[in-house]
Amino acid sequence: MEEIIITNRFFTYDTIEELPSNIQNLFKKATSAQKNAYAPYSKFRVGAAIELDNGEIILGTNQENAAFPSGLCAERVALYQAVSNFPDAKIVSIIITASPESTGLSVPITPCGSCRQSIAEYESKQDSPIAIYFKGESGKIYKSASSNNLLPLIFNKKLL
Ligand code: THU
Numbered sequence: 001m002e003e004i005i006i007t008n009r010f011f012t013y014d015t016i017e018e019l020p021s022n023i024q025n026l027f028k029k030a031t032s033a034q035k036n037a038y039a040p041y042s043k044f045r046v047g048a049a050i051e052l053d054n055g056e057i058i059l060g061t062n063q064e065n066a067a068f069p070s071g072l073c074a075e076r077v078a079l080y081q082a083v084s085n086f087p088d089a090k091i092v093s094i095i096i097t098a099s100p101e102s103t104g105l106s107v108p109i110t111p112c113g114s115c116r117q118s119i120a121e122y123e124s125k126q127d128s129p130i131a132i133y134f135k136g137e138s139g140k141i142y143k144s145a146s147s148n149n150l151l152p153l154i155f156n157k158k159l160l
Contacts, residue, residue, distance in 0.1 A: 008149040013141040026095040037061035043101035046074035052089040058082040075115040093131040105136030120147040
């Protein structure tokens, strides 16, 4: 028997001003996109912003449905829009923010398992990492340099 210990590396920032100006801009856009979320059931508004290597910025918000599983998270709305419109561009970073209607969110919103798997898919497609930044309404900002930290022992195309 052997134990394997996997290290997950994150960087945290106390304020948005500690981040480079392009990431600050993405946070502003993701936060402002939250107003376009369609979240009548959860009242949990999520905004995502993606930066491509061609300079384009793509926004996404969560879209819910009365048939609950038919809805989609903000991250995947943004990801699928990005790769549909710019299939040859590389995704450099994705920013995720949320504001629930009832209580504030002082911990960072983390992408759900399906969104992590989707981010990992495009990392393997483009053969380069996607930086993931996430925060709540207040509190620290987290950065992961790749989906590796969020999804160790990932299932990807190398296994097919
Ligand atoms: N949601 C996202 O859009 N992104 C996440 O990373 C987590 C959850 C959405 C899905 C649903 O519309 C609402 O937040 C509550 O789960």
